[in-house]
Amino acid sequence: xxxxxxxxxxxxxxxxxxxxxxxxxxxxxxxxxxxxxxxxxxxxxxxxxxxxxxxxxxxxxxxxxxxxxxxxxxxxxxxxxxxxxxxxxxxxxxxxxxxxxxxxxxxxxxxxxxxxxxxxxxxxxxxxxxxxxxxxxxxxxxxxxxxxxxxxxxxxxxxxxxxxxxxxxxxxxxxxxxxxxxxxxxxxxxxxxxxxxxxxxxxxxxxxxxxxxxxxxxxxxxxxxxxxxxxxxxxxxxxxxxxxxxxxxxxxxxxxxxxxxxxxxxxxxxxxxxxxxxxxxxxxxxxxxxxxxxxxxxxxxxxxxxxxxxxxxxxxxxxxxxxxxxxxxxxxxxxxxxxxxxxxxxxxxxxxxxxxxxxxxxxxxxxxxxxxxxxxxxxx
Amino acid sequence: xxxxxxxxxxxxxxxxxxxxxxxxxxxxxxxxxxxxxxxxxxxxxxxxxxxxxxxxxxxxxxxxxxxxxxxxxxxxxxxxxxxxxxxxxxxxxxxxxxxxxxxxxxxxxxxxxxxxxxxxxxxxxxxxxxxxxxxxxxxxxxxxxxxxxxxxxxxxxxxxxxxxxxxxxxxxxxxxxxxxxxxxxxxxxxxxxxxxxxxxxxxxxxxxxxxxxxxxxxxxxxxxxxxxxxxxxxxxxxxxxxxxxxxxxxxxxxxxxxxxxxxxxxxxxxxxxxxxxxxxxxxxxxxxxxxxxxxxxxxxxxxxxxxxxxxxxxxxxxxxxxxxxxxxxxxxxxxxxxxxxxxxxxxxxxxxxxxxxxxxxxxxxxxxxxxxxxxxxxxx
Numbered sequence: 001x002x003x004x005x006x007x008x009x010x011x012x013x014x015x016x017x018x019x020x021x022x023x024x025x026x027x028x029x030x031x032x033x034x035x036x037x038x039x040x041x042x043x044x045x046x047x048x049x050x051x052x053x054x055x056x057x058x059x060x061x062x063x064x065x066x067x068x069x070x071x072x073x074x075x076x077x078x079x080x081x082x083x084x085x086x087x088x089x090x091x092x093x094x095x096x097x098x099x100x101x102x103x104x105x106x107x108x109x110x111x112x113x114x115x116x117x118x119x120x121x122x123x124x125x126x127x128x129x130x131x132x133x134x135x136x137x138x139x140x141x142x143x144x145x146x147x148x149x150x151x152x153x154x155x156x157x158x159x160x161x162x163x164x165x166x167x168x169x170x171x172x173x174x175x176x177x178x179x180x181x182x183x184x185x186x187x188x189x190x191x192x193x194x195x196x197x198x199x200x201x202x203x204x205x206x207x208x209x210x211x212x213x214x215x216x217x218x219x220x221x222x223x224x225x226x227x228x229x230x231x232x233x234x235x236x237x238x239x240x241x242x243x244x245x246x247x248x249x250x251x252x253x254x255x256x257x258x259x260x261x262x263x264x265x266x267x268x269x270x271x272x273x274x275x276x277x278x279x280x281x282x283x284x285x286x287x288x289x290x291x292x293x294x295x296x297x298x299x300x301x302x303x304x305x306x307x308x309x310x311x312x313x314x315x316x317x318x319x320x321x322x323x324x325x326x327x328x329x330x331x332x333x334x335x336x337x338x339x340x341x342x343x344x345x346x347x348x349x350x351x352x353x354x355x356x357x358x359x360x361x362x363x364x365x366x367x368x369x370x371x372x373x374x375x376x377x378x379x380x
Numbered sequence: 381x382x383x384x385x386x387x388x389x390x391x392x393x394x395x396x397x398x399x400x401x402x403x404x405x406x407x408x409x410x411x412x413x414x415x416x417x418x419x420x421x422x423x424x425x426x427x428x429x430x431x432x433x434x435x436x437x438x439x440x441x442x443x444x445x446x447x448x449x450x451x452x453x454x455x456x457x458x459x460x461x462x463x464x465x466x467x468x469x470x471x472x473x474x475x476x477x478x479x480x481x482x483x484x485x486x487x488x489x490x491x492x493x494x495x496x497x498x499x500x501x502x503x504x505x506x507x508x509x510x511x512x513x514x515x516x517x518x519x520x521x522x523x524x525x526x527x528x529x530x531x532x533x534x535x536x537x538x539x540x541x542x543x544x545x546x547x548x549x550x551x552x553x554x555x556x557x558x559x560x561x562x563x564x565x566x567x568x569x570x571x572x573x574x575x576x577x578x579x580x581x582x583x584x585x586x587x588x589x590x591x592x593x594x595x596x597x598x599x600x601x602x603x604x605x606x607x608x609x610x611x612x613x614x615x616x617x618x619x620x621x622x623x624x625x626x627x628x629x630x631x632x633x634x635x636x637x638x639x640x641x642x643x644x645x646x647x648x649x650x651x652x653x654x655x656x657x658x659x660x661x662x663x664x665x666x667x668x669x670x671x672x673x674x675x676x677x678x679x680x681x682x683x684x685x686x687x688x689x690x691x692x693x694x695x696x697x698x699x700x701x702x703x704x705x706x707x708x709x710x711x712x713x714x715x716x717x718x719x720x721x722x723x724x725x726x727x728x729x730x731x732x733x734x735x736x737x738x739x740x741x742x743x744x745x746x747x748x749x750x751x752x753x754x755x756x757x758x759x760x
Contacts, residue, residue, distance in 0.1 A: 007633055010440075010633065033436060033437055037433035037435050037436075038433070038435035043430040043431075043433075043435070046426075046430055046642065047427045047430055050423040050426055050427055051423075053417035053418070053423075054612065055417050055418035055423070055609070055610065055611070055612045055613065056413060056417075056611055056612050057413055057611050057612050058612065060390075091471055091614065091636070091640075092636070092637065094635060094636060094637060098635065102507070107487070107509055119634070120633075120634045120635070123634040123635070124634070124635065127482070127507075127508070127634075127635065128507070128509075129487055129508075129509045229435070230435065231435070231436055231437050231641075232434070232435045232436050232437050232438065232638070232640065232641030232642065233435065233640060233641070233642065234471065234614070234636075234637075234638070234639070234640045253387055253390065253500075254499070254500045254503040254504070254507075255474060255478065255500070255503070255504065255507065256471070256472070256474060256614075257472065257474060257614075258612070258614070259614070260471075260612065260613060260614045260640045260643060261611075261612030261613070261614075262426065262612065262613065262642060262643075263640060263642075
């Protein structure tokens with residue numbers, strides 16, 4: 001447990017709630033979930049399931065109809081064949097990651113992942129007594145791993161590599177070429193690639209195919225939380241190579257039993273045209289926000305080298321203003337009423353240089369936040 | 381992973397579904413969840429939350445109002461003060477157990493638990509690289525641990541004891557005297573007691589207080605699944621000593637984020653009088669079923685020494701008919717169309733002698749099942 005850190009953003013959130021309770025207005029740019037409510041047709045589908053009394057456990061791997069629907073989503077969205085039998089519905093992407101690591105990694109083995117990265121990934125590996133090896137990445141590789149880095153950091157006890165594309169906290173995407181190269185390196189070493197695609201529906205520039213288009217032999221994690229705006233429903237999925245599905249099922253039987261039933265019935269409506277139309281509108285809103293916030297932060301003096309193509313995060317180098325992003329974030333919260341996540345939540349690779357800005361609030365509020373930051377920076 | 385077994389009952393379930401698909405009628409006495417649909421007022425509360433757009437994450441420890449409501453439940457139901465701050469809402473009891481073991485147990489340490497017992501308990505400990513030490517228990521102690529057994533099995537690396545009262549698969553309850561004795565023994569050794577009370581709402585004879593009435597220093601796991609008939613909602617809770625709550629919160633932040641939001645809003649209505657009235661009716665139905673099934677199985681020749689006071693299970697010694705309960709269960713399924721869980725799902729302590737009968741189907745169907753068993757036993 002001592003190796004498992006809390007999210008520092010939670011402390012920040014607690015402080016910002018305290019300030020709000022004391023009457024201060026806070027612009028929230030620290031929150032890692034969409035501000036949008038789950039689309040109406042999805043909520044209506046949940047209500048119908050409740051009326052029909054769908055309150056018992058589903059099979060551990062998920063409702064067969066939902067596994068079919070997710071398979072259909074890969075076909076329609078990406079033109080990729082993913083057999084429903086390879087899809088395991090899980091309680092959030094957290095559940096999917098725990099299954100993937102659980103079936104792939106033994107205690108003492110090493111999982112490579114980018115630093116900065118989503119902190120829970122590291123902690124999941126620790127929970128299983130594996131070693132989460134953070135590979136420092138920076139602007140030179142768009143804050144993503146590369147085949148050269150994998151070669152450099154591979155050791156005899158390395159068994160898996162975890163990528164996130166788009167990434168939290170950086171919003172950057174792994175190109176298909178880079179992905180194909182990394183897949184080859186991992187395969188040559190007899191390891192396994194796990195690709196976290198939970199933000200994959202939220203890419204704003206070029207369209208990028210799923211990693212599943214490259215191979216049936218890798219693991220992909222996805223979720224209804226981000227693109228589908230279903231965070232509170234706790235629903236995700238794992239796509240595994242077919243040989244691993246029985247093991248994943250067995251592990252899931254023991255640690256989850258099954259994903260929430262109502263959430264699964266609701267998610268059946270997530271792929272319907274009327275839901276997709278609403279989600280398309282949300283997607284456009286996120287793009288507009290990014291297109292406002294990215295140049296605005298650059299103009300203020302934050303350094304964001306490459307254009308983050310996805311998710312709803314900007315990872316900004318703030319060394320022009322401070323050598324300690326944590327203290328800076330606390331000061332900005334207190335004096336300017338703007339909440340931002342300090343880099344230290346995302347790893348050990350120069351976190352004091354960085355801040356994560358989330359554009360999970362309206363354009364108006366983002367404008368207000370930028371205006372307050374401008375005033376703060378002028379006066380400090 | 382190799383140490384983690386699948387539920388054999390799942391294979392049995394798959395076979396019974398195949399037989400049903402081929403047109404055979406199966407009496408299901410293998411299913412570990414209430415047959416009742418979640419009470420109407422709870423489902424309506426979920427629908428109201430959906431209309432109000434309550435689809436975002438809740439705090440990791442749960443909705444404050446739900447923690448308050450659970451605290452109130454302990455006060456009203458048991459006359460016990462449990463501060464809301466000690467209650468962590470979790471994705472099912474599975475989540476609560478993972479948190480309890482996660483904050484208490486280090487790799488290589490030993491957790492004592494009764495054998496027979498719920499198999500996932502063992503597997504959770506294994507997942508954390510701890511040792512799940514099954515202590516063989518039998519009819520002489522109502523299939524429960526005792527202070528003498530704890531003394532006998534305690535070792536230097538033992539750090540925790542997990543009890544279940546009522547127990548799955550045996551339905552037996554730990555008496556308050558036995559519980560108090562065990563608490564003393566565990567405390568004297570500097571260990572911690574975890575009490576699984578997920579079936580505590582389903583006790584049919586004497587009322588028994590929660591283990592929390594004895595001490596603030598033990599861990600209690602509970603769930604909305606069984607008594608509240610909310611299996612598919614994946615909602616449970618952990619009561620921890622106050623000093624452990626921050627650690628549990630930190631671990632939960634990393635591995636779950638939060639329990640399902642809609643389920644939490646629904647559960648707020650679970651304690652309302654109109655829900656409790658419906659649940660009282662379900663409770664009575666379970667009691668009637670037990671009061672039918674227990675003497676009926678004894679009359680057929682199954683040996684069930686003590687009267688199981690709770691849950692919805694009877695653990696029957698079938699050595700009069702077979703020396704291999706697994707083969708027997710398969711044969712009964714095939715020839716008599718009755719599905720029963722073989723003992724091997726519950727541990728290594730003479731599982732071949734035992735079968736678990738679940739009374740999670742109507743009295744009519746239980747009668748039909750018993751009649752079929754009678755015919756089967758006469759003809760074999």
